[in-house]
Amino acid sequence: MTNETLHSVRDLLPGIADQARVVDETRRVSDDVIEDLQNTGVLRMLQPKRYGGSEIDPVEFYEVVRAISGACGSTGWIVSVLGVHPWHLALFDQRAQEDVWGHNRLALVSSAYAPMGQLLPVEGGYELSGTWKFSSGCDHASWALLGALQFGAEGRPVDFMTVLVPRADYTIQDVWDVVGMRGTASNEITVTKAFVPEHRTIRNYETAQLRGPGQKINSGPLYRLPFATIFTSAIAAPIVGVVAGCHESYVGVMRERVRLSLGGGRFAEDHVAQVSVARAASEIDAATLQMDRNVRDMWDLARAGEDLPMWMRLRARRDQVRATERALEAIDLLFKTAGGNSLTRGNPIERAWRDAHAGSVHVANEPERALALYGRGAFGLPVEDNLV
Numbered sequence: 001m002t003n004e005t006l007h008s009v010r011d012l013l014p015g016i017a018d019q020a021r022v023v024d025e026t027r028r029v030s031d032d033v034i035e036d037l038q039n040t041g042v043l044r045m046l047q048p049k050r051y052g053g054s055e056i057d058p059v060e061f062y063e064v065v066r067a068i069s070g071a072c073g074s075t076g077w078i079v080s081v082l083g084v085h086p087w088h089l090a091l092f093d094q095r096a097q098e099d100v101w102g103h104n105r106l107a108l109v110s111s112a113y114a115p116m117g118q119l120l121p122v123e124g125g126y127e128l129s130g131t132w133k134f135s136s137g138c139d140h141a142s143w144a145l146l147g148a149l150q151f152g153a154e155g156r157p158v159d160f161m162t163v164l165v166p167r168a169d170y171t172i173q174d175v176w177d178v179v180g181m182r183g184t185a186s187n188e189i190t191v192t193k194a195f196v197p198e199h200r201t202i203r204n205y206e207t208a209q210l211r212g213p214g215q216k217i218n219s220g221p222l223y224r225l226p227f228a229t230i231f232t233s234a235i236a237a238p239i240v241g242v243v244a245g246c247h248e249s250y251v252g253v254m255r256e257r258v259r260l261s262l263g264g265g266r267f268a269e270d271h272v273a274q275v276s277v278a279r280a281a282s283e284i285d286a287a288t289l290q291m292d293r294n295v296r297d298m299w300d301l302a303r304a305g306e307d308l309p310m311w312m313r314l315r316a317r318r319d320q321v322r323a324t325e326r327a328l329e330a331i332d333l334l335f336k337t338a339g340g341n342s343l344t345r346g347n348p349i350e351r352a353w354r355d356a357h358a359g360s361v362h363v364a365n366e367p368e369r370a371l372a373l374y375g376r377g378a379f380g381l382p383v384e385d386n387l388v
Contacts, residue, residue: 003060003063003064005040005041005042005045005054005056005060005064006060006063006064006067008039008040008041008042009037009040009042009064009067009068010067012033012036012037012040013067013068013070013071014071015033015036016033016068016071016072016075017071017072019033019072019075020071020072020073020074020075020348020351021346021351023072023074023075023182023183024074024182024183024346024351025182025346026183027176027177027182027183027185028139028183028185029072029074029075029078029137029140029183029184029185031140033075034078034108034140037068037075037079038106041054042061042064042065042068042079042083043079043082043083043086043106043108044083044086044105044106045058045060045061045064045083046058046061046083046084046086046087046090046222046230047086047087047090047101047105048086048090048097048217048218048220048223049220050217050218051086051097051101051105052101052105052106053086053105055218055220055222056222057296057299058087058222058225058230058233058295058299059292059295059296059299061083061084061234062080062233062234062237062291062292062295063292064079065079065080065083065234065237065238065241066237066238066240066241066244066288067241068241069237069238069239069240069241069242069244069245070241070242070244070245070246070248071245072183073180073181073183073238073239073241073242073351073352073355073356073359074181074182074183074184074355075183076237076238076241076242077136077181077184077238077355077359078136078137078140078183078184078185080234080235080237080238081110081111081136081137081184081234081235082108082109082110082136082137082140082141083234084230084231084234085108085109085110085111085145086109087222087223087230088111088145088162088207088227088230088231089101089109089145089164089214090212090214090218090222090223091202091207091212091213091214091215091218091223092164092199092200092202092212092213092214093199093200093202093213093214094213094214094216094217095197095199095200096164096199096200096214097214097217099164099166099200100143100164104142107141107142107143108137108140108141108142108143109141109142109143109144109145109164110135110136110137110138110140110141110143110144110145110189111135111136111144111145111146112132112133112134112135112144112145112146112147112189113145113146113147113162114132114133114134114147114363115147115148115149115160116130116131116132116133116146116147116148117129117130117132117146117147117148117149117163117191118130118148118149118151119148119149119150119151119161119163119196119201120151121150122195124195124197124198125195125196125197125198125200125201126148126150126163126195126196126198126201127193127194127195127196128146128148128163128165128191128193128194128195128196129191129192129193129194130146130148130190130191131188131189131190131191132146132147132188132189132190133175133186133188134186134188135172135186135187135188135189136184136185136186137184137185137186138172138185138186138187138189139172139185139187141167142166142167143164143165143166143167144164144165144167144170144189145162145163145164145165146162146163146165146189146191147160147161147162147204148160148161148162148163149161159203159205160203160204160205160386161201161202161203161204162201162202162204162207163196163200163201163202164196164200164201165191165194165196165200169191169194170189170190170191170194171189171190172187172188172189173187173188173189173190174187175187175188178358179354179357179358180351180354180355180356180357180358180359181354181355181358181359204386205386207227207386208226208227208228208385208386208387208388210224210225210226210308221299221302221303222299222302224302224308225295225298225299225302225308226298226308226313226316226388227386227387228313228316228317228385228386228387228388229294229295229298229313229316229317229320230295231364232317232320232321232364232365232387233291233295233316233320235359235362235364235365236287236291236320236321236323236324236327236364236365237291238359239323239324239327239328239355239356239359239360239365240284240287240288240291240323240324240326240327242327242331242352242355242356242359243280243284243327243328243330243331243334243352243356244284244288245352246331246334246348246349246352246353247277247280247281247284247330247334249348250277250334250338250349251277254267254268254273254338255267255268256268257341272337273337276333276334276336276337277334277337279329279330279333280329280330280331280333280334281330283326283327283329283330284326284327284330286323286326287322287323287324287326287327288323290319290322290323291316291319291320291323293319294312294315294316294319294320295316297312298312298313298316310377310383310388311377313388314373314374314377314378314383314388315374317370317373317374317387317388318370318371318374320364320365320370321365321366321367321370321371322367322371324359324360324365324367325360325367327356327360328356328357328360331352331353331356331357332353334349334352334353335349335350335353364387369387370387373385373387373388
């Protein structure tokens with residue numbers, strides 16, 4: 001099956017690659033690039049058809065994300081994160097979807113899912129206050145999905161929720177000045193005593209149970225897949241794409257390079273370089289194939305109206321964090337064998353190495369937690385975690 005969005009995006013990749021260094025230096029992807037990507041439909045691939053989206057096989061979305069990330073890691077990361085949020089919004093009450101897409105079907109939504117907000121019950125909804133770090137692409141978004149704890153009458157947290165907040169209700173602090181993924185502008189969001197109507201909230205427990213009020217109108221298979229698979233794959237895919245793109249350019253550049261030390265000779269004739277390129281390619285392929293296999297298996301079951309077994313959900317999380325680990329192993333091999341040439345600031349290999357390692361520290365890419373969950377399931381122990 002042809003990925004039509006990928007075909008449209010490919011025309012933009014040379015320009016995105018040309019801007020990668022500027023994005024890294026200015027810490028921001030330009031509005032023009034975001035608009036160009038909007039025009040390809042990539043940011044609406046997981047959006048319901050009823051609201052102008054494609055509502056497509058998610059594997060096709062991750063394929064496009066990897067391609068963009070290969071040209072510029074920051075751009076690919078923003079596309080993946082902003083592009084996965086329409087899927088989550090589709091699980092909310094229809095009124096929340098209307099609040100966003102009823103006014104603008106091109107509206108972008110950022111997120112900060114850590115439960116840094118405090119929700120106090122008030123008439124008709126909640127009062128929200130808090131400060132959230134790391135909201136990637138928030139400068140391009142007009143809404144935000146924010147994690148918050150609901151507090152009861154005794155002042156104790158009673159529920160973990162995600163709330164939808166319009167841009168008018170929060171401020172953004174430009175604090176993102178980091179070593180990698182610099183252009184994601186993953187800045188800080190602050191909300192002070194904003195009213196959140198009940199319909200703009202969703203319980204994380206219900207989401208983990210593959211339930212959401214939005215499924216009443218968005219009944220397609222896409223919206224019966226686990227958040228823990230769809231979102232975490234959107235966090236791993238850019239890293240795999242960054243490394244895959246680096247590998248491709250690495251092989252092209254190094255093919256004709258001549259060593260000035262260690263006896264000289266063509267770099268391509270060096271046995272160590274040959275083995276490193278092979279190992280890196282294998283790690284990238286393994287990461288891609290396993291992730292795509294897992295998502296597609298779930299997609300096929302959802303299309304058939306069948307339940308998703310827990311072992312399959314655990315396997316998806318296992319392979320998603322392993323995909324990130326494999327990508328890091330691959331980029332470390334390339335970085336090391338490139339020698340001193342990989343150290344120059346702004347060098348594509350150096351930038352890919354920084355971007356891949358920076359993206360890997362996202363909590364969704366934390367290997368120990370996800371692998372331990374898989375191990376519990378394999379041993380027949382109970383698994384209770386919202387990120388499965």
